[in-house]
Amino acid sequence: MRFTDDALKVLTDPRTEIRDDLVRIPFELDRPVYGQVDKVLKEMGGRWVGAKKVRAHVFPHRIEEHLRQCLAAGEYPSKYEQGWFPTPPALAMRVCDLAGIRAGDRVLEPSAGSGALTAEIARRGGVIDAVECDEFRADMLRAQGDCRRVFAADFLKLDPLEYAEGFDRIVMNPPFSGGLDHILHAIQFMKDDGVLVSIMSAGLMWWEDKKTAEFRAVVEEVGGEIEALPDDSFAVCGTNVRTCLLFLPGYAGGPLRTHDWLLRQPRQLDLFETAA
Numbered sequence: 328m329r330f331t332d333d334a335l336k337v338l339t340d341p342r343t344e345i346r347d348d349l350v351r352i353p354f355e356l357d358r359p360v361y362g363q364v365d366k367v368l369k370e371m372g373g374r375w376v377g378a379k380k381v382r383a384h385v386f387p388h389r390i391e392e393h394l395r396q397c398l399a400a401g402e403y404p405s406k407y408e409q410g411w412f413p414t415p416p417a418l419a420m421r422v423c424d425l426a427g428i429r430a431g432d433r434v435l436e437p438s439a440g441s442g443a444l445t446a447e448i449a450r451r452g453g454v455i456d457a458v459e460c461d462e463f464r465a466d467m468l469r470a471q472g473d474c475r476r477v478f479a480a481d482f483l484k485l486d487p488l489e490y491a492e493g494f495d496r497i498v499m500n501p502p503f504s505g506g507l508d509h510i511l512h513a514i515q516f517m518k519d520d521g522v523l524v525s526i527m528s529a530g531l532m533w534w535e536d537k538k539t540a541e542f543r544a545v546v547e548e549v550g551g552e553i554e555a556l557p558d559d560s561f562a563v564c565g566t567n568v569r570t571c572l573l574f575l576p577g578y579a580g581g582p583l584r585t586h587d588w589l590l591r592q593p594r595q596l597d598l599f600e601t602a603a
């Protein structure tokens with residue numbers, strides 16, 4: 328959900344206090360503007376505490392870093408709207424540590440949102456291609472200047488063979504719904520000796536449908552790991568969705584349909600198509 332201009336102006340005013348689990352506005356607002364700010368803070372999970380000593384919106388968790396991330400992005404995840412849950416900074420560091428990003432690595436972030444992961448990848452010297460289907464967020468990623476290229480596109484529709492070579496690292500926090508489809512598609516962009524690290528719904532650890540069960544078997548076969556993240560990992564975004572962290576190393580000759588695997592497939596079909 329986008330902040331209204333008025334709400335953004337109030338929340339970024341230097342007098343507004345955003346600290347730990349509270350937001351306090353120590354100056355008078357017009358009633359309609361107050362209404363907008365109050366609505367935003369409540370949609371983000373805060374509640375107004377009018378007691379004289381408090382007089383602030385108080386959240387059930389620390390809000391400071393997350394709210395600053397949202398103000399920079401110009402939008403916030405509302406409890407009424409699913410989809411954009413920016414990775415909190417500490418978790419972004421953890422994801423990049425696990426991926427072992429080295430300076431000069433070619434890194435793909437296939438659902439880059441407003442750049443929580445790309446900022447951390449860039450800090451480590453990764454050379455990033457980012458994809459984001461939302462035009463507003465894609466523009467923001469371009470403005471941040473952390474990525475070599477930003478594609479405003481549906482990642483699931485991108486053809487891995489449009490790339491001459493695969494990526495060293497893939498780092499992602501795809502939409503929670505359909506996350507496994509994003510991961511399976513992303514594997515096709517990875518080098519045989521690459522690494523993919525993804526945040527995903529914790530269901531990846533226990534869903535019993537064929538696709539998920541087969542995927543878990545592949546993760547085990549290639550020496551990957553899936554570990555549960557703490558229940559409150561995304562609480563700052565106003566969601567209690569339970570998540571896990573997938574570590575998937577490439578494995579030449581194994582069961583992963585990587586970018587190198589795709590390149591090894593015979594091209595006769597293409598030749599027949601051209602001849603026809």
Ligand SMILES: C[S@@+](CC[C@H](N)C(=O)[O-])C[C@H]1O[C@@H](n2cnc3c(N)ncnc32)[C@H](O)[C@@H]1O
Nearest residue numbers: 412413414438439440443459460481482500502
């Ligand atoms: C859970 S958010 C995470 C954003 C970012 N990866 C991060 O860690 O902060 C998922 C993002 O994926 C984007 N998205 C959803 N479906 C997509 C698709 N098919 N192709 C590209 N981006 C997509 C959403 O717009 C949203 O910004």
